[in-house]
Amino acid sequence: IAKIYTDKDASLDALKGKKIAVLGYGNQGRAWALNLRDSGLDVTVGLERQGKSWEKATKDGFTPVKTDEAVRNAEVIIFLVPDMIQRTIWLEKVKPNMKKGADLVFAHGFNIHFRMIEPPADSDVYMVAPKGPGDTVRDYYVAGGGVPVLVAAYQNVSGKAMEKALAVAKGIGATRSGALESSFKEETETDLVGEQTILVGGIMELMRASFETLVEMGYQPEVAYFETINEVKMIVDIIHSKGLSGMLRAVSDTAKYGGMTVGKKVINEDVRKRIREAAERVRDGQFASEWVEEYNRGMPTVVNGLKEVDNSLEQKVANELRDLIERGKPKK
Ligand code: NDP
Ligand code: MG
Ligand code: MG
Structure with a gap:
């Protein structure tokens, strides 16, 4: 039987005060950045270029920075750019600039599961995968609810990867509904x-x-x-x-x-x-x-x-x- 976590099982403490870089400001990126910020977490939006996302993030009160700059100080790096460009952004912008041991967080397991991104051995790698579109993730949160997610740890160096995944899940409102424990393999393949x-x-x-x-x-x-x-x-x-x-x-x-x-x-x-x-x-x-x-x-x-x-x-x-x-x- 599946393990399901709700608000009482999750605490934001694991991420309080940590610098969180949200890469991408599209469907999920915008929803996550706003929800995490409204939950009291320290969010920086990292983008590759000045464009639609840059404008939207600025209008929502963020001060977006380039990806390399966003990851330089981050303790938690969340990949919310399209799956097919994550590998390039990882190789060119994140890997060369990230802090040693920073967390790598995904909303879908594709790049990790199919080995398009090979994470460094000293990083926690975990996933919070919403089972719904980004707009719904935002709308439900604002209305006091949350979209259910799958959570999983792929690398758990600190021993706290699941705790942090649940903190992210709580921060985006998901544990108001439920966070179901899964794996990168199961999430990617079933999705x-x-x-x-x-x-x-x-x-x-x-x-x-x-x-x-x-x-x-x-x-x-x-x-x-x-x-x-x-x-x-x-x-x-x-x-x-x-x-x-x-x-x-x-x-x-x-x-x-x-x-x-x-x-x-x-x-x-x-x-x-x-x-x-x-x-x-x-x-x-x-x-x-x-x-x-x-x-x-x-x-x-x-x-x-x-x-x-x-x-x-x-x-x-x-x-x-x-x-x-x-x-x-x-x-x-
Ligand atoms: P989007 O397609 O909405 O991401 C768009 C963002 O990525 C924008 O900020 C855009 O910037 C940027 N971007 C797009 N192309 C490029 C590029 N070539 N170079 C640099 N930046 C680029 O992504 P999603 O939110 O749909 O997906 C993000 C993650 O969430 C994925 O891992 C996906 O599998 C997962 N996911 C998505 C769900 C969904 O409902 N969409 C549901 C569950 C998980 P700009 O505006 O400048 O183009
Ligand atoms: Mg899906
Ligand atoms: Mg999918």
Whole structure:
């Protein structure tokens, strides 16, 4: 059974008074820097260049500095730049300038697990991986809550790596919900498998396959869109608060029967076999190598894939119905 830590198990003391460098001010970077600062910790934002992030950080009351300068005095260095540039920033800016023995902290295990960053032997290396987007990490914190995280220690030189991971988790609000103990390997592999088979890939392709089939059969695209794409949120919201049993109890008996019998025919043994194959490709490192290569070629697959979705019928319908969908939502 998983070990889950909450506020009473975590203390900010392990990080109080320490200089913390947050590298990057994007999705997670902004949320973490603001939450840690609001929790009373000493945060410096380190950035590579004067640009959008620099402006945003300044507007939020930080005085950003260049990465090399930020890490020079830091006792805790948090990597919140995109995974694919962490290795370069590590080799060129962090490693040559960091204090001996400073902590290296990650929000995702990719670079450590796939050995793209080889940490010095005298540093604690730990992870606090939010299970939600950066904006949510900030919004929940401001509202008195927190997004759950996975915590893990990869190197524990001081004997206090987990204590410090929990302090970071508390500082960003996560222990108000829960911090689940994991490992770099487990977090990295499950995160990649999850986004491929369900969160991004699976859900998108299942929506598109259902939508396109209904349209091919002559139903109106708008009607197909409501049913196969828009309504997913309402179902997922029920799953989110009450689990799958709660969802089944909220739909009609006809939907229960149809869902239970046909669902297993659509998502059959063959689909499960391919989910397994995808997971094996993540586990043996094939996916990571493929992705690094794609990234280094300028991400042609990602660029073309985005264009294809932007121009799809389902996106045209989404744009057409956006006002209607937005105005129906409850007012705050
Ligand atoms: P972002 O893509 O939002 O990071 C953007 C930041 O990195 C900006 O400050 C940007 O600066 C800087 N940056 C981008 N490209 C470069 C570059 N080539 N050189 C220098 N700086 C650059 O990252 P995320 O917040 O999405 O991810 C950060 C970490 O958090 C990753 O390890 C990720 O796996 C993890 N994570 C992310 C989640 C998410 O929801 N996004 C969820 C859980 C974990 P500028 O404005 O100047 O371009
Ligand atoms: Mg994820
Ligand atoms: Mg991910």
